[in-house]
Amino acid sequence: MNQPYYMAYEDRYRRVFEAGIELWGHSPDDEILVRTLTEWVEKNDLAGKTVAEFACGEGAAGVILSKLGVRYRGFDIAPSAVKKAGERLRDFPYARVEQLDMVKETAGLPETFDAALDCMGFHMLLTDTDRDAYLKNVHDVLKPGAPMLFFRESYRENAYTGVVESFEHWKEITGDDYTTPQLRTNPDGKEIRIPCVPARARNREGYTTELERAGFAVENFTGMDQSSAIQYSVSIYARKR
Numbered sequence: 001m002n003q004p005y006y007m008a009y010e011d012r013y014r015r016v017f018e019a020g021i022e023l024w025g026h027s028p029d030d031e032i033l034v035r036t037l038t039e040w041v042e043k044n045d046l047a048g049k050t051v052a053e054f055a056c057g058e059g060a061a062g063v064i065l066s067k068l069g070v071r072y073r074g075f076d077i078a079p080s081a082v083k084k085a086g087e088r089l090r091d092f093p094y095a096r097v098e099q100l101d102m103v104k105e106t107a108g109l110p111e112t113f114d115a116a117l118d119c120m121g122f123h124m125l126l127t128d129t130d131r132d133a134y135l136k137n138v139h140d141v142l143k144p145g146a147p148m149l150f151f152r153e154s155y156r157e158n159a160y161t162g163v164v165e166s167f168e169h170w171k172e173i174t175g176d177d178y179t180t181p182q183l184r185t186n187p188d189g190k191e192i193r194i195p196c197v198p199a200r201a202r203n204r205e206g207y208t209t210e211l212e213r214a215g216f217a218v219e220n221f222t223g224m225d226q227s228s229a230i231q232y233s234v235s236i237y238a239r240k241r
């Protein structure tokens, strides 16, 4: 049931790369991402430590973290993104990227990682069951007290607060689908007609409740400026309790 929906990304990456567009998601030069990760790594003393990134896409954050001296492990469900991220990280000996369904699979043994990052990945999970399963998987593989940063996750003050049971249910609530082509633009301003894969916005209480339920403490909740990727978003600094 999940697989066709989450694999919509694979279709999107293929169409983008076939159109000769080298980069769709975050760029390794995204100034706000660079600044945020630099501060996060310094504050949590993560240089030389092992950091997992879930829904890593094409590896932009992997490049930034590797330059900061982190031992990077990226995970994504879409094989084309994993391949592209691997190519982008080729020159960093401590970086690895693997295919993984973060909802259904674990990224390693319990308490493997010193920290975790999620850039616009968590908000892609629509159902409550999948969101809880993902957070549990991440929580299990983090060491006690490990920080986790959720960067640029979709935010709405008036976000839907009920339970979402399935993709079809989300479609009934919002009208969103992942098949209708729309004119979209990448970070370099290149245009292509491809579907928009829906994301689920939360408000502050919604994010805090589900993170705390999964065993994280929320330490900071920061509103983000509008970017080419998303209009209303937040970054959440959490820590495994």
Ligand SMILES: C[S@@+](CC[C@H](N)C(=O)[O-])C[C@H]1O[C@@H](n2cnc3c(N)ncnc32)[C@H](O)[C@@H]1O
Pocket (backbone or CB within 6 Å): 006, 009, 010, 024, 025, 026, 027, 054, 055, 056, 057, 058, 060, 075, 076, 077, 078, 081, 100, 101, 102, 103, 118, 119, 120, 121, 124
């Ligand atoms: C909005 S993109 C963000 C990509 C990248 N983090 C960035 O900021 O450029 C969402 C990513 O989530 C990945 N994804 C969606 N469902 C997933 C799942 N169940 N497990 C792992 N990755 C998933 C997609 O393949 C896609 O790369």
